[in-house]
Amino acid sequence: MFSQREELANLSTDRDMLLDGADLQWSTPSDNSLEQASKVATESGDLAGLSLVDLEILALALELEATLVTDDYRLQNCCLVAGIEHQPVLTDGISERWQWQLVCSGCGTISNEQNISKKRGEYGNCGDCGSPYNIRKK
Known part of the structure; x- marks a missing residue:
């Protein structure tokens, strides 16, 4: 390979x-x-x-x-x-572990979901407004 x-x-x-x-x-x-x-x-x-x-x-x-x-x-x-x-090569790199969270693209609600290692676009939808979740760094 x-x-x-x-x-x-x-x-x-x-x-x-x-x-x-x-x-x-x-x-x-x-x-x-x-x-x-x-x-x-x-x-x-x-x-x-x-x-x-x-x-x-x-x-x-x-x-x-x-x-x-x-x-x-x-x-x-x-x-x-x-x-x-x-x-790192050209950047400063990261110095501490990043944590991730799911945030509703519509209303901004933050999900309590812990396992967010799903494919992009498959994070589910918000229970409050139905909009898709996006992932972002905490």
Whole structure:
């Protein structure tokens, strides 16, 4: 599986050409590590905002006990939950764990729902006004 490479190639054909000349070793995480990464992302509330490639990269960091170098705040949040090191590249990164909440897009009611690791757009509707919930950082 080379989805990480495909992700880089989709960002820029120039990057893809540079990858051809680099002596990189591409790794695929084990199924166990992917399951562990999914559990971490569910616990942190970030699962809905992560792609399959994000989960693979998180799984590899868990499997290899490696520092995850990323500017993705959701991945950094997962690292904090999992207790693994992360290093931002161009940003300051996050310094503390982010918490998430569901907020009604219509009336602003905040849901008591604790498990918000659902796919985007599938958070349900407000019991007060019927409008869809959105996710936001507390």
